[in-house]
Amino acid sequence: MVHLLARLKQISVTGKARSEALAELPRTVEQPSEAIRKTLLDLTESHWKFSEQDERGWVDVYRILKFNRLLWVKIKLEKRFAKETVIVISFHHFDDEIQV
Numbered sequence: 001m002v003h004l005l006a007r008l009k010q011i012s013v014t015g016k017a018r019s020e021a022l023a024e025l026p027r028t029v030e031q032p033s034e035a036i037r038k039t040l041l042d043l044t045e046s047h048w049k050f051s052e053q054d055e056r057g058w059v060d061v062y063r064i065l066k067f068n069r070l071l072w073v074k075i076k077l078e079k080r081f082a083k084e085t086v087i088v089i090s091f092h093h094f095d096d097e098i099q100v
């Protein structure tokens with residue numbers, strides 16, 4: 001489902017995730033939103049680490065090596081305006097010190 005929605009560009013990126021991506025992505029990346037979308041397209045089951053429940057539903061957390069960086073990507077599926085959307089909640093470097 002995530003791949004299909006990413007291909008359809010049905011993605012919403014939180015301000016937090018956008019700030020994290022801007023800090024994390026190489027300066028050569030001209031379109032951070034497109035880089036995030038391509039990262040979602042590259043996610044596989046092997047990247048999935050765990051799920052957790054928040055106040056609105058289930059959130060999936062992935063760890064992926066992308067742009068020569070080990071990244072945590074936290075996403076959820078949500079219905080917005082009568083259609084499914086991938087919400088990118090967090091997009092930051094992997095660090096044991098950071099609570100995901």
